[in-house]
Amino acid sequence: MADLDTRARILDAAESLFTEHGLEATTLRQITGAAAVNLAAVNYHFGSKEELIREVFRRRLTWLNQRRLLELDSLEKAAGGKPIKPSQILEVFFGVALKLAADSKGGGRSFMRLLGQTYRKPPEFVRGFLAEEYTAVLGRFKAALVKALPGVPGEEILWRFHFMMGAMSYALSGTDALHIVAEDALDDSDAEALYARLMSFMLGGLRAPLPTLRGAPAKRPRSKVAA
């Protein structure tokens, strides 16, 4: 019990402090101080700071992506082979994340903020791990969206997914960035309203008219066949 308690307390404190100050700028002394455990406990339970960081991500991310796949499964089962509405697909992918982010008590909110900023520029020792966790999920959701939006090429869907991740990341980034755009005019405490706003924005972007590209007009740019 004491063991689990210490491990969990370290993970919770680390998650929150990483969110606040960044991965590299957070010191083990801050973490162990906040968790009220001894400094050496991190190296005892996790081996190193880097492994602690990976564990902070693993703990939540596995759950998050499994959940996304499960909900997409049941959506596809219900549709029975027919394409699903784009709004429903987005509601699964981002809804699960935003629901986790709305759980401010359990630290989910903190984690989603951390994920957004780490995903943007992951240190090399988490990048591979992050890619592993995401590729399968993103593949499934891309396929579903391609099916749902026959007019939009797969490449464009991936780009718009990327943009949507950015919008969500900023939406969850907390009050700092928000205060720069809008002093005190905006209130991000209402998670449900934020969800509605973000969803309508993203859906508008996802279904926007295709951009006109100067280069090869319609066909995808293809690399030469290997010699």
Added chain:
Amino acid sequence: MADLDTRARILDAAESLFTEHGLEATTLRQITGAAAVNLAAVNYHFGSKEELIREVFRRRLTWLNQRRLLELDSLEKAAGGKPIKPSQILEVFFGVALKLAADSKGGGRSFMRLLGQTYRKPPEFVRGFLAEEYTAVLGRFKAALVKALPGVPGEEILWRFHFMMGAMSYALSGTDALHIVAEDALDDSDAEALYARLMSFMLGGLRAPLPTLRGAPAKRPRSKVAA
């Protein structure tokens, strides 16, 4: 000359390294090493690391925002009091930024990436400075958008501005995040195509149908009058 040379070399090296490793994780030894100047040169020319950071931002941001205001001025002058098309407004605000980001030789690309990640979570000693630089500009652009989109309330416009900044930030964040969504499927080297994609996405989001909020349906949530 030697002075200006050293100062400029430090600023350039710092800008690039801050982008690559983050503000706090970049050391003065890395910076002075890359700039091929003595370690003490930073403290001699800038006083401290914090003031160097502020100067890195000031150098580009002042130019960027002045440019935005100038282009909006001439747009409004040409319109002669009539509302401007939303696409034109976005093209000024984000176009100036993306044009700077397209200048990979001069370091503009690096700076815009840095700005996107710092804007998201600014350290306290740059937050105030960043807000100062932005409030006037954002006020002008918000006003122009409110005029251009009479159906969209000002609050919603600010939110969508926030989301658009997130989309742009991710769009410029480099290949790291992109490789997670799409292994090698996407190519961000074509700045013009990226601009077109991002612009159509953002315009779609900006003009999306308004979200239906459960709370007070139309009137803005107002805090109670102070006792």
Added chain:
DNA sequence: GATTGTTTCAAACGCTTGTTTGAATCATAC
């Protein structure tokens, strides 16, 4: 209740950080 294995603790390790120092070097003017 001694024994064994796990967890905690205070203290120290070697190393890197931002900053300071005082002498050496440079440029410029008399």
Added chain:
DNA sequence: GTATGATTCAAACAAGCGTTTGAAACAATC
């Protein structure tokens, strides 16, 4: 060419970093 001020340099500073250590405290087993 020598004096003056600005700039560069190698070296050191205290402070903080992640990690290691060995003993103390605890838990469970016989």
